[in-house]
Amino acid sequence: MKKQSHAAGKSPLERLLGLFAEVHGGEGGTALLLTLSVFLLLTTYYIIKPVREALILSTEGGAVLKSVLGAVQGGMLLVLVPVYGLLAKKFPRRPLINVVTIFFVGCLVLFYFLAQIELPLGVAFFLWVGIFNLMVVAQFWSFANDVYTPEQGKRLFAIVGFGASLGAVLGSKIAGLLIAPLGVYQMLLVAAGVLLVSLAITNIVDTREKKAGRGDSGRAPAEETITDGGPLRAFQLVIGQRYLLLIALMIMVLNWVNTSGEYILGQTVATAANQAVADGTAGGLNVGEYIGKFYADFFTVVNILGVLIQLFLVSRILKYLGVRVALMILPVIAFGGYMILAFFPVLSIVRWAKTAENATDYSLQNTLRGVLFLPTTREQKYMAKQAIDTIFVRAGDTLSALLVWAGTTYFALTTQNFAMILIALAAIWLVLAFLTGREHARLSRETRS
Secondary structure (H helix, E strand, C coil): CCCCCCCCCCCHHHHHHCCCCCCCCCCHHHHHHHHHHHHHHHHHHHHHHHHHHHHHHCCCCHHHHHHHHHHHHHHHHHHHHHHHHHHHHHCCHHHHHHHHHHHHHHHHHHHHHHHHCCCCCHHHHHHHHHHHHHHHHHHHHHHHHHHCCHHHHHHHHHHHHHHHHHHHHHHHHHHHHHHHHHCCCHHHHHHHHHHHHHHHHHHHHHHHHHHCCCCCCCCCCHHHCCCCCCCCHHHHHHHHCHHHHHHHHHHHHHHHHHHHHHHHHHHHHHHHHHHHHHHCCCCCCCHHHHHHHHHHHHHHHHHHHHHHHHHHCHHHHHHHCHHHHHHHHHHHHHHHHHHHHHHCCCHHHHHHHHHHHHHHHHHHHHHHHHHCCCCCCHHHHHHHHHHHHHHHHHHHHHHHHHHHHHHHHCCCCCHHHHHHHHHHHHHHHHHHHHHHHHHHHHHHHHHHC
């Protein structure tokens, strides 16, 4: 890959994008295409997510079953990540992305036809969607890391990340508009079509970069050839490299804290709903309607705030504060939020603490997860990143489930008690963020030299 000339004249598109991030001449086209590609990718996910909920919650014991299946997904990923690693060793990046994405498109079409013969799909589809979301999104960011140099990525990932944020916001709206006229199962075909368009754009980006002399020439350069280390190579990479291990542990603790915080929010909302209905202050809503209205408003504010942070703050934080400081912002927010919750466990406090945490996670932290892999090798981008963004993310969710189960089953912990535990976990997360940032700075210096 070769850095583009900063002196090149800027197009009107690049001047427009320059309002949100530092864009050099010749960079606007690829940045916009990558943004559109990830937008469509997240739109696909949020189109099929309501289908997933409809299928699993209509299954007997659906709400409880969802928790159990989260652990099953983790076990499946232990098998699928090594399989992906074998594919990454066999194929250059473009055929790799095409093979994996077309496989998932084929699965969507297959699920549609199985639904037509009325086979029960709830469990299988729930497991598939969780794997799709983790693996395909991780693959996109691996590709974006491969396209950009570390210097470019730090500037331009803020724009690309906006596509992910906007896809999350609009995808669910699109699903809401189309489910009634088309039906639940037809949404699977819509999602397959959107995913194919995203893949086509990714191929266009790859072609553009090759023509410009910046992309993968069809196989990895000699110094970045993926090693034939067997099916466990992805895990060996993570465990054997201090920087990758720190990223993995940081993301695991991040998910542990965030998912446990969702339990605190849910428990507080349920208590408030029951109290409001009992007191006659729920505005005529029953408990379920009260909870539904709360979460609709909550997600709307979180998503809008996340988009605004992505557009106007992320690029400036990375430019003026750097990755080391940026990595510590979310754990500081979480630490402060749970510190307040430990003493004032009221719904308004819980709501705004989680709003700040989730909006920052969906914007700044999501961009940082891509930035962290900019100074790594192709092997680490396509293999280690898959392991980290799947296995370690699910590990954090599993630890959260164990904490909630033990806390409610054996120790009768209150939401305040849970908040105190999360304060300690947030402190560990803050230390891991500091160490990760320091390692990132070291690797970036080595890459430049």
